[in-house]
Amino acid sequence: MALQNQVALVTGASRGIGRAIALELGRQGATVVGTATTQEGAETISRYLKETEIKGSGMTLNVNDAAGIESILKAVHDEFGDIAILVNNAGITRDNFLIRMKDEEWDDILETDLKSVFRLSRGVLRPMMKARYGRIINISSVVGSIGNMGQANYAAAKAGIFGFSKSLAREVGSRNITVNCVAPGFIETDMTRSLTSQQQQNLIQHVPVGRLGRPEEVASVVAFIASPAAGYITGATLHVNGGMHMD
Ligand code: NAD
Numbered sequence: 001m002a003l004q005n006q007v008a009l010v011t012g013a014s015r016g017i018g019r020a021i022a023l024e025l026g027r028q029g030a031t032v033v034g035t036a037t038t039q040e041g042a043e044t045i046s047r048y049l050k051e052t053e054i055k056g057s058g059m060t061l062n063v064n065d066a067a068g069i070e071s072i073l074k075a076v077h078d079e080f081g082d083i084a085i086l087v088n089n090a091g092i093t094r095d096n097f098l099i100r101m102k103d104e105e106w107d108d109i110l111e112t113d114l115k116s117v118f119r120l121s122r123g124v125l126r127p128m129m130k131a132r133y134g135r136i137i138n139i140s141s142v143v144g145s146i147g148n149m150g151q152a153n154y155a156a157a158k159a160g161i162f163g164f165s166k167s168l169a170r171e172v173g174s175r176n177i178t179v180n181c182v183a184p185g186f187i188e189t190d191m192t193r194s195l196t197s198q199q200q201q202n203l204i205q206h207v208p209v210g211r212l213g214r215p216e217e218v219a220s221v222v223a224f225i226a227s228p229a230a231g232y233i234t235g236a237t238l239h240v241n242g243g244m245h246m247d
Pocket of ligand 1: 011012013014015016017018035036037061062063064089090091092112139140141142183184185186187188189190191192
């Protein structure tokens, strides 16, 4: 139980990769607060945590709401204690070719996928610095490394996460706080469900492992990087992409 007595906050945990991360951190002993945008989503999280006998709960949060971030951090602190592990997982796509991309499509992605990472990380830093311990894990994407047609907004946000994480890792390393990225390739979740089977086949041709990834395969890497055993890894990106992109 590598994460016993540690409180973890996982954004966007009602489904997909976030759900798998919340469950894996919980299995390893963490108390888990998973966030969802709706009350129904928060209840789903509370239910699956209860069913798997993981301590914690679901809470609502729109990661674009600065006041909401402040109040959830206070609520987690009051109910469970200081956050030792923050997983910035919430993310969206709004694809369009750049020639047609609207300002809102750019701004929405930068706000949800990048600015939220800044705000939440800033929000947990003081208690982590006081505790002289912390793990911040930011879910980026292979698209942040290699780009993708129709995803200039998403690629910019996900690449921004790399630079953000490296800078913060330098700022807080001396306090025993690590900041790392996990960059999934194409994973079977709602985000990729809209791909046609032809699109999936085209993608898989570029994946040496020969298939899409599973949320659990991302979660196990997050759990490792969240553990005390990973204390000498910071500013790094762990690629979980079946070999689609090799650094
Ligand atoms: P998903 O669509 O299944 O889940 C995204 C989660 O983010 C949902 O729980 C959603 O409610 C939450 N979310 C969206 N907007 C939010 C907001 N404003 N405030 C709070 N929560 C919000 O997608 P997923 O595939 O599980 O993606 C999880 C993360 O992994 C994302 O950051 C995504 O960019 C990244 N990722 C996914 C893939 C993939 O192939 N699925 C690949 C690389 C990276």
